[in-house]
Amino acid sequence: xxxxxxxxxxxxxVFKPSSVAVIGASHEPTKIGHVILRNFLEGGxxxxxxxxxxxxxxxxxxxxxxxxxxxxxxxxxxxxxVPEKYVQDAxxxxxxxxxxxxxxxxxxxxxxxxxxxxxxxxxxxIEHDLALIGPNCMGVLNPSARVDSVFLPIYKMGRPHAGGIxxxxxxxAVGGCIxxxxxxxxxxxSKFVSxxxxxxxxxxxxxxxxxxxxxxxxxxxxxxxxxxxxHFMESARLLTKNKPLVVLKAGKSKQGAAAAASHxxxxxxxxxxxSAAFAQAGAVEAQTLEELFxxxxxxxxxxxxxARVGILTNGGGNGVLAVDSTEAEGLKLAEFSPATLxxxxxxxxxxxxxxxxxxxxxxxxxxxxxxxxxxxxKDPNIDVLVVIVLFQTAALDSSVVNxxxxxxxxxxxxxxxxxxxxxxxxxxxxxxxxxxxxxxxSPSSALRAVSRFLQxxxxxxxxxxxxxxxxK
Amino acid sequence: xxxxxxxxxxxxxVFKPSSVAVIGASHEPTKIGHVILRNFLEGGxxxxxxxxxxxxxxxxxxxxxxxxxxxxxxxxxxxxxVPEKYVQDAxxxxxxxxxxxxxxxxxxxxxxxxxxxxxxxxxxxIEHDLALIGPNCMGVLNPSARVDSVFLPIYKMGRPHAGGIxxxxxxxAVGGCIxxxxxxxxxxxSKFVSxxxxxxxxxxxxxxxxxxxxxxxxxxxxxxxxxxxxHFMESARLLTKNKPLVVLKAGKSKQGAAAAASHxxxxxxxxxxxSAAFAQAGAVEAQTLEELFxxxxxxxxxxxxxARVGILTNGGGNGVLAVDSTEAEGLKLAEFSPATLxxxxxxxxxxxxxxxxxxxxxxxxxxxxxxxxxxxxKDPNIDVLVVIVLFQTAALDSSVVNxxxxxxxxxxxxxxxxxxxxxxxxxxxxxxxxxxxxxxxSPSSALRAVSRFLQxxxxxxxxxxxxxxxxK
Numbered sequence: 001x002x003x004x005x006x007x008x009x010x011x012x013x014v015f016k017p018s019s020v021a022v023i024g025a026s027h028e029p030t031k032i033g034h035v036i037l038r039n040f041l042e043g044g045x046x047x048x049x050x051x052x053x054x055x056x057x058x059x060x061x062x063x064x065x066x067x068x069x070x071x072x073x074x075x076x077x078x079x080x081x082v083p084e085k086y087v088q089d090a091x092x093x094x095x096x097x098x099x100x101x102x103x104x105x106x107x108x109x110x111x112x113x114x115x116x117x118x119x120x121x122x123x124x125x126i127e128h129d130l131a132l133i134g135p136n137c138m139g140v141l142n143p144s145a146r147v148d149s150v151f152l153p154i155y156k157m158g159r160p161h162a163g164g165i166x167x168x169x170x171x172x173a174v175g176g177c178i179x180x181x182x183x184x185x186x187x188x189x190s191k192f193v194s195x196x197x198x199x200x201x202x203x204x205x206x207x208x209x210x211x212x213x214x215x216x217x218x219x220x221x222x223x224x225x226x227x228x229x230x231h232f233m234e235s236a237r238l239l240t241k242n243k244p245l246v247v248l249k250a251g252k253s254k255q256g257a258a259a260a261a262s263h264x265x266x267x268x269x270x271x272x273x274x275s276a277a278f279a280q281a282g283a284v285e286a287q288t289l290e291e292l293f294x295x296x297x298x299x300x301x302x303x304x305x306x307a308r309v310g311i312l313t314n315g316g317g318n319g320v321l322a323v324d325s326t327e328a329e330g331l332k333l334a335e336f337s338p339a340t341l342x343x344x345x346x347x348x349x350x351x352x353x354x355x356x357x358x359x360x361x362x363x364x365x366x367x368x369x370x371x372x373x374x375x376x377x378k379d380p381n382i383d384v385l386v387v388i389v390l391f392q393t394a395a396l397d398s399s400v401v402n403x404x405x406x407x408x409x410x411x412x413x414x415x416x417x418x419x420x421x422x423x424x425x426x427x428x429x430x431x432x433x434x435x436x437x438x439x440x441x442s443p444s445s446a447l448r449a450v451s452r453f454l455q456x457x458x459x460x461x462x463x464x465x466x467x468x469x470x471x472k
Numbered sequence: 473x474x475x476x477x478x479x480x481x482x483x484x485x486v487f488k489p490s491s492v493a494v495i496g497a498s499h500e501p502t503k504i505g506h507v508i509l510r511n512f513l514e515g516g517x518x519x520x521x522x523x524x525x526x527x528x529x530x531x532x533x534x535x536x537x538x539x540x541x542x543x544x545x546x547x548x549x550x551x552x553x554v555p556e557k558y559v560q561d562a563x564x565x566x567x568x569x570x571x572x573x574x575x576x577x578x579x580x581x582x583x584x585x586x587x588x589x590x591x592x593x594x595x596x597x598i599e600h601d602l603a604l605i606g607p608n609c610m611g612v613l614n615p616s617a618r619v620d621s622v623f624l625p626i627y628k629m630g631r632p633h634a635g636g637i638x639x640x641x642x643x644x645a646v647g648g649c650i651x652x653x654x655x656x657x658x659x660x661x662s663k664f665v666s667x668x669x670x671x672x673x674x675x676x677x678x679x680x681x682x683x684x685x686x687x688x689x690x691x692x693x694x695x696x697x698x699x700x701x702x703h704f705m706e707s708a709r710l711l712t713k714n715k716p717l718v719v720l721k722a723g724k725s726k727q728g729a730a731a732a733a734s735h736x737x738x739x740x741x742x743x744x745x746x747s748a749a750f751a752q753a754g755a756v757e758a759q760t761l762e763e764l765f766x767x768x769x770x771x772x773x774x775x776x777x778x779a780r781v782g783i784l785t786n787g788g789g790n791g792v793l794a795v796d797s798t799e800a801e802g803l804k805l806a807e808f809s810p811a812t813l814x815x816x817x818x819x820x821x822x823x824x825x826x827x828x829x830x831x832x833x834x835x836x837x838x839x840x841x842x843x844x845x846x847x848x849x850k851d852p853n854i855d856v857l858v859v860i861v862l863f864q865t866a867a868l869d870s871s872v873v874n875x876x877x878x879x880x881x882x883x884x885x886x887x888x889x890x891x892x893x894x895x896x897x898x899x900x901x902x903x904x905x906x907x908x909x910x911x912x913x914s915p916s917s918a919l920r921a922v923s924r925f926l927q928x929x930x931x932x933x934x935x936x937x938x939x940x941x942x943x944k
Contacts (some may be wrong), residue, residue: 030866035755062782112823157864158894169787173834176864184894224792250792253799259792259829289793289892290762309868317643320696320731321723321761342574350585357731362645392629392648394502420649420761422630444760 004208010131011103011201011209015142015191018047018075020149021088022368024081025051025059030103032151033081036139037062039148043159046146048073052090067093074098079149080134081287084108087135104134110197111136118199125200137196138172141179143189144215150192152176161434163188164217165296166395168195168206173251174289175221181293186434190216202227207235211243218299220246220292224260224396233281240282241463244456246295248286249274268294282459284452290445297438298449299456301414303469307454308334309447310382311357314364315390318418319357322386322443329451331384333357340379362393366400369428373407384450388418388443391425401431408437414453418446457468476680482603483673483681485573487614487663489549490519491571492621493540495562496553497523497531504577504623505553505757508611509534509621515631518618520545524562531893539565546570549612551621556580559607560592567600575621576606582669583608590671597672609668610644613651615661616687622664624648634907635660636689637768640667640678643722646694646761653765658906662688674699679707683715690771692764696732705753712754713935716928718767720758721746756924762917769910770921771928773886775941779926780806781919782854783829784844786836788861790890791829794858794915801923803856805829812851819843834865838872845879856922860890860915863897873903880909886925890918 020040024033033053037060040049050071051062058064066077068090078094080087080102082249087106094102102125109118118135125132133140136407139149158337160182167182169175172194179192193206203223211218219239226232226305239245251260278285286292308325311333313319326333334356335343344354347368358376360368369389374384385407389400408415410434417439419425429439440446461470490511496505505525511534512521521532522543530536540547540562550566552559552574559578566574574597581590590607597604605612612619616634632654639654641647644666651664664686675695678929682688691711698704711717723732724743750757758764781798783805785791798805806828809814816826819840826831830848834841841861848854857879861872880887889904889911891897901911912918933942 032866035866038857074838106936108823152864155897156866169789171787171792173787173862174789174793174892177787177790177862177897180864180894180897181892184898222789224789249824250789250796253796255799255805256792256796259795288916290917308572313645315643315645315649317641317646317696317722320643320728321646323731324725324728327727333727351580379804390645390649392652394504394507394623394628395623420646421652424628424630425649425652426656439625442761445762 004212006129007131008205008209010100011128011205013076013099014103014131014133014140015147016145017071017101019050019076019149020047020077020079021050021052021071021075021094022081023068023094024458025053025062025064027056027059034059035151035153036079036081036149039150039154043148044146047076050075069093069097071097076100078102080104080106082106084114084117088124090159091121091124091130092424095130096180099130101131102133103137103140104132105137105139105151106134107136109135109157109199110333118197122199130200132200133193134196135199137419138176138194140194141189141192150176158183160187163190163315164215165189165220166191166213166216166218167220167296168203169222170195170198170203170224171222172196173204178222178289178293187297187428198227203232204228204235206399207239207245211221211235211239216243218244218246218296220293220296222248222250224251229277236281236283244285244299245281245300246292247278247283248289248292266461282456284456291448293442294445294449295452297433298416298453300436300438302411302455303467304383304414304454306383308332308381308383309386309450310334310336310376310379310384311386312376313357313388314362314393314396315357315388316359316388318388318443322388322447323357324416325444325447329447331447331451332345334382335377337379337381340375340381343375344372362390363395365395366397366403369400370403373403377407377410377412383413385413385415386418386443386446386450387415390418391428392421398428401428404432404437405435408435415445416440418443476684478601479603480677480681482572482601483677485549485571486575486603486605486612487619488617489573489619490895491522491545491548492551493522493524493543493547493566494551494553495524495540495566497525497536497923498536499528499531506531506551507623507625508551508621511622511626515620516618517567517852519548522547541565541569543569548572552576552578554578556586556589560596563593563596567602571602572772573603574605575609575612576604577607577609577623578606578613581607581671590669594671602672604672605665606668607671610648610666612666613661615898622648630655635693636687636772637661637908638663638682638685638688639692639768640665640675641694642667642670642675642696644668645693649760650694650765658902659769670699676700676703676707679711679717683707683711687714690716690718691769692768694720694722694764694932696723701749703894705749708753708755712931716771717753717755718758718764720757720761720764726742754928756928763920766912766917766921767924769905770888770925772908773925774854774883775929775939776856776886776926777941780804780853780855781804781858781922782808782848782856783858783860784848785829785831785860785861786834786865786868788831790860790892790915792832793923794860794890794919795829797916798936801919803919803923803926806851806854809851809853812847812853815847816844834862835867837867838869838875841872842875845875849879849882849884855885857885857887858890858915858918858922859887862894863891863900870893870900873900876909877905877907880907888912888918888922890915
């Protein structure tokens, strides 16, 4: 990290602060300064927590300070939730107290025309290398450090467990939705930042930081616009040399661009220009929120030797749909090796036919999945395994989860699981996602994600041509 | 219904039988003949239930019959779950016992090359106008009559409450997945049929029946192929004159067609031919399982006067995405009337701007939603309302559900809700769907469904030009 500018290095104090001060701590449960303080007090955060409020002696059992600089120790990160007119003072005082970083939740800056107010805090932060997130943002999460300055209550928005995906979002609302989805789905996250007006720290700084962050394996970004194109391209390229980047660009339509301008003041630019830039930067573009989430999950997988897809299913129709999607995404349907064909034939009931898609029929139990998987995992003609599981059948029980985990954890080829259904199915999907096996609600969504996984893998070969999966 | 052929009319005995016989009733909980019998005994079915099994005196507390014709009364519908070699005899005996219909779950017919066996039962059924569903199918649901011959256990596959959507599926597996989704999502269904090999009753008969069925408001179909093209076109057109038809055609790719041939023996035909035929028949085509479900839900809405979309949101980024999707789907972003603009301005906080998309900001509570909705529902410039709700904010509580229900139930224009998130959000989505307000997990999925809703509405005007929403 030492090669990074000090401003970017100071993001350490955003994600792993040794101490925090909640400036604007409040008694009122719906207030931002209440929710954030509670998150730190109850969330298992290991550093020192200060509450700042000159008008009350204590909040949530914590004795308040009149100002951050009254703290007996250093303030590493200031969490600012006071009205706009007090923000500059709070930041100056925090810098005085030793802050390397600040997360300014407060709105009322350039997004409502207050450009001078925003410029003042920008200058202040730059002068002191204060890594300032926001203003007008929703906060930051780092599950492994129990850092949680997101002001959406935890009973309304779930918090994901620690994992390898980091997510940077210009929109707090969109960010909150996706983080909530991840928590529900059992998908782990490394870091989440809602960066709001991006006055000091913008998407490019965050990409630089995450490129060097050992606990980030993939980065996901929702953006409405980029302030500094060349800076973005440079930091995105730096990241994608080693780690995947998934981008959802909003404001691509003519009227959407106007809406984005009024929302975050972003100059949106044409969809084609952005798409071309993302491709050049090695980023994978998502067109919808579903794709953003679906693509993010797939990069936990081991590399694929090629684009030949093997399909295993206990439901014939779902297998047919998977073949359609394989072709639609430009992937190849694997031709099973003779050894696979004969092994499958010998293990299957007479009424099942051994071919790809391999339909092991509705009466398949976990043992039959295990047999078929063991054969297909070994087949050198299969590069990617798409396993469709109808958990609803009478013959199948939950032990198929262990069978899938055992196969996927060999890590000899990527395995994705497709399961469509209701409560019982969702429960099993969450367990699989928790194990790092990406699951999808349909064959089409799974195969689209597989195609983007291979797209990035091919791009990465430019920088790592000696990787075994790169064509010589 | 009297204008329908007797074979089709006899489908009444499939969906609303006065009595059923489970032929192949079993003690074994994983056996089909056990699951089905249990469904009828425990599911609240009001007719007489007979259990047929010559090898045991009783099953699940029901005294068994050696054969269906031993029943003291008439058998209206035979539910056949005996091995293939006993099926013909079971059907002959059921006809003898008065059966008008049969649901043959048993496989082992043409799908494994046993064409002669299938031809024998076809002839038998046709000769007696026996409305035979299957063979090789997964059963039938009619929630309002408590008819449930689906052999997937209820703790693994949920059963939806009664509603207006009927779903016919060539694949039992795909059918089960979608029904399970509907149950989980709070979406009601009228009838579900897995029709398997379609030996006697095929998709065309079912469309004819459902066209005349007063409790079916929309029909959804998963198909791999059509056996009789002209018959399908005729029955589809008959249906779409009055009711929407959503079709997902699998086996559209070259290799998918081959997979479909091996799965249900369907001759798949080219994607273009099918798409053109569906368009001619007034059907709405879905490309994925997600679309099938998303489109199905939207037809519960009242008609729209045009294609001008009004967007209401408490999250700016989600509003931008909705504008992008509006344009991508060829819909128009409504220009609010002067009355709406001034009413919105007077009610909103100073930092919110009154325009479309209407972002009432993250601190919006239910009362602000109610105010904005009341104004937008009245605006003659808005034809369709897309309401984005971030349930995760501290300011919003569950009472926004009542606000949405109250607005939608005016039925003066279609209202759809978009909510992306985890457990808390899903809970509220289910409540809304239960009230008949279609909810979607993203702006893109919602606006795609809206566009298909308008597409069918325009088609329907050919037959109902005097409807108020049809352009004069």
